Amino acid sequence: MTSKPAIHVVGLTKSYADHQVLKGVDLTVPAGSVYALLGSNGAGKTTAVRILATLLKADGGTAAVDGHDVATEPDAVRRSISLTGQFAAVDEVLTGRENLVLVAELRRVPDPGALADELLARFDLTEAAGRRAATYSGGMRRRLDIAMSLVGDASVLFLDEPTTGLDPQSRIEVWDTVRQLAGRGTTVLLTTQYLDEAEQLADRIAVLHEGRIIADGTLAELKQLLPPAEVEYVVKQPSLEDVFLAIVGKTSSDSPNPTLATKDA
């Protein structure tokens, strides 16, 4: 591992027609860390991930992944990364095992069948391995999709809302997998709508809002942005959700305190 950041983004801009989605995004993701990118629907998380994964061109700014510029060295970037997109890349005509073997063959893994079987077992899909993916539940499809992105040992993994639609048990399995990968030195950039997911997994958290990163840091650093909230006679530390809602300027409707959303204890 190097001390060079795995992802380094400066002043990234992107518009769709006259709608400017990214207005100058700056982001530095240390190698080997798990980094969570939070933002409301439409904030531009998927847009940013697609630019970093070389699927979309930025209008301005620079972005480097694993030391390679996404605009000028896209092939080198693609060799370093793996992406699980927000919408599953699973081929529904193939069985779960066939999907994995296909990706393993494309990535020139020495023994595609053995790796497929190992990943099927790890994601609790062994029993369903021989069934067409079209017959899988949403959660099974998601697990297969993530398993496919783990083929080939990428050094930087992008997970765009990896646990949306998963049941609690499957979410925990995905979290464990992310932790294992991080333990082996893989850098993980994940987007999520689940603030507890960011609290659980991320070494650092960034909030994308109105085209810019408006806050980033460790959970402890973000919590310092707000004073502890007083709820009746108990002093309560703000949760990440409180911090998030306060900095993006929203309050939950049932909050007794208009400046701070607090969850029930």
Ligand SMILES: Nc1ncnc2c1ncn2[C@@H]1O[C@H](COP(=O)(O)OP(=O)(O)OP(=O)(O)O)[C@@H](O)[C@H]1O
């Ligand atoms: N291909 C496109 N053409 C036009 N507008 C687009 C396109 N892709 C995204 N947008 C718009 O850009 C904005 C950001 O979209 P993006 O998908 O990056 O957001 P997101 O943060 O990933 O949202 P979500 O949480 O819903 O996944 C949205 O307003 C969206 O409608």
Ligand SMILES: [Mg+2]
């Ligand atoms: Mg998205």
